[in-house]
Amino acid sequence: MQDKFKNKTQVPVSVQLELDFRLRTPSFDGTRWRMAERQTKPKMKKIQRISKSQYLKGVQCQKALWLYRRRPDLIPPVSETQQALFDMGHEIGNLAQDYFEGGVEITAPYNQTERAIEDTRKAIHDGNSIVFEATAASPDGAFSRIDIFRKKGASDTWDMIEVKGSTGVKNYHIDDIALQRFAFQGAGYTIEKSILMHVNNQYVRYGEIDVGQLFSLEDCTEVVRSRIEEVRPNLVQFLELLNKNQEPDIPTGGHCFSPFTCDFIGYCWQHVPEISVYDIFSGARLEGLLGQGILNIEDVPSEFGMTERQAIAVRSIRENRVHADIPAIGDFLDSLKYPLYFLDYETINLGVPLFDGTRPYQLVPFQFSLHVQEQKGGDLVHREFLHTDRTDPRPELAGVLVETCGNKGSVVVYNQSFESRVNRDLADAFPAYTGALLKINDRMVDLLVPFRSRSLYHPAMGGSASLKSVLPAFVPDMTYDDLAIQDGDMASVKYLKCIKGLVPETEKQEIFENLRVYCAQDTLAEVRLLEVMYQFG
Ligand code: SF4
Incomplete structure (x- = not known):
């Protein structure tokens, strides 16, 4: 189950996608970079430059920037899920380079700034008109690498193209590319366009990835020009702050999660x-x-x-x-029609689609769990499906689902928008199952609704209607804590490792078993929560 209601320690996918591609390179990943930074930057050395990602931290919260540079020991380790997102970003970055023919890449390690700057100048001097990872620093302390630096014909002007794994331009992208433009202009380059290159979510894969279709380029020059005025005063302020030993006194607040979930929640939020x-x-x-x-x-x-x-x-x-709105709970229970089919999907959603006929970030189901109960309080029958090879899981999954879901009775899900969206996509893709899948959608009942609307509310839910919050509140003997896979993101990461052949056979079989246990737990949780509702309804 993809948990839409994240708790405050989780990091949204959109945030991870915005992280700098340099952090994703296998040869010098984020963890090792941070370690290198710890080893090479003595605390008292004057800080004279900040990178684009550090600038963005400062725009969000100056304390986050200070902690990042002065207290790197507080940066949490990169999780397996985060690393998978970095890897996806790296894949998108590589494909973006394929979009431009004949480019040369600056390969100096991220912490060798001067070498990267010098290599960039040399690449340009040698007549290269497309430079990947071009690097520059302004005299007033802005340091930047741009994904693609493209010369405008025979002129001496350049376009800067920043690659993002998102599917559109976000407000904080403008700060990002404003800092880059500022750094390159300050270094003496003449810049014409600032372009954001993002994933085109309308692209449908057939055969090899078509990079011409996978990406969209948006000219952000005008809006960047207006934002660039903020860069110099911000830089002055950030550098002054970074060279003070005193940790900034900035209270926690909504900014801790916007636009990114801050790395230092664990430190700042202790109170x-x-x-x-x-x-x-x-x-x-x-x-x-x-x-x-x-x-x-x-x-x-x-x-x-x-x-x-x-x-x-x-x-x-x-x-x-506990708060219980008895009439509302009764109405919900009255809406159920037996037999009940408790359904849950696990999905992958990748920026670079894996299968023919799928779009970037489309939810592709690879597993379902189904608990069937013929009558109230009756025995449960468990059915499940897990696709275990590299081929497209959808046709077989759709067939098995239609067969096992019958044609009468309620299909109980937790967060209907997710399961019904998966079914609609399947219905579009596989006409043989269209009618049956849409009928399953018509039979859906969303168990999330009474908890989200607070018809039934437990103080331990902490304001969240997530299954991972509601279940331990009402059914404390049932927990995800002991499971090897504890959430949908981890399920997706582990599954991808299996089908991409990144784990040995024995580990693969173990992961498949863990996936079965996890998905079954989600539908059993739905069963148990319905039992709780009957106690009130
Ligand atoms: S947790 Fe909040 S207050 Fe602390 S550094 Fe991050 S954004 Fe700033």
Whole structure:
């Protein structure tokens, strides 16, 4: 199950995709770079330059920038899931280079700035008109590598092309490419266009990857020109800050997650209670409470304006009791039609599609678990499907699903938008199953709804309706903690390793077994939560 309701320690995919491609290179990955940085930058050495990724940290939070440079020991290790995202970014970066013919790459390691700058100048002097990983630094401390540096014909002007794994231009991309433009202009280059090259999510793969279709190029020159005015004052401020020994005193807040989930949550958030105002409120209400120094739910003033959903959560936490809207729960239970089919998918979604007929980031199911219950309180029958080779899992999965889901009774899922979207894509791709798959969608009942709407709310849910939050709150004897695979992202990463042949056969079989256990746990969790609802309904 892809858990849409992440807790505060998890890192969204979109964030990872924005990380600098240099951190993803297998020859010099993020972990080793950080280690090298620790070894080569004595604490007292004056900091005179900051890179693009550091600049972005500073724009988000100056304390994050300071900690990154001055306390690298606090940077958490790169997880297997994060590394998989770095690897995907690296793959996208390589394909982006294929888009441009005849380029030369600057290969100096990331921490050898002067060599990279010199190699870039030499590559240009030698007449190269496309330079990958071109590097420059401005005298006032901006340092940048650009994915593609492209000369404009016979002129002495250049276009800068930054590659992103996202499917569009985001606001923070503009800060990113503004810093790059500033660095190269400051180094003496004449820049014409600032272009963002991102993944085209309308591309459909057939055969070899068509890089001409996989990417879209968007000219961001005008908006970058307006943003570039902010770069110099920011740089001055950031460098001054970095050369102070005093850690900046910046309180936690919504900025800790926007636009990126900060690396230092574990350090800065130690004073934040396990369940706090962050879990219940957002936007102006959250800022209002934080402004009053209120973190504990118990301290929220009784007259504080809040929505009904927020009021339910606050009351439940304060009184430490379950809230149950009996009529609403009854209506939900009345909507169920037996036999019940408790369904859950595991999927992969890759920036570079793996199979013919799929788009970038399309959800491609490779596994499902199905618990079937003929009548209320009746025995459970478990069915499952796991595709175990490199071929497209969808046709076989669709056939088995249609066969095992029958044609009557409710199909119970947790977060219907996810499962129904997978079914719609399958229905589009495989006409033989279109009618049956759409009928399965018509039969779907979303078990998430009563928890998200807070018809049933447990104080231990901490404001989250995620299955991983709801289950331990209501069914404490059932946990994911002991499972080798504990979430959908990890399931996807492990599965990809298997089908790409990156693990030995014995480990592969072990992973497949762990996947079966994990997916079955998700549908069994749905069964148990429905039992909980019957206790109230
Ligand atoms: S956790 Fe928040 S306050 Fe701390 S460094 Fe990160 S963004 Fe800044």
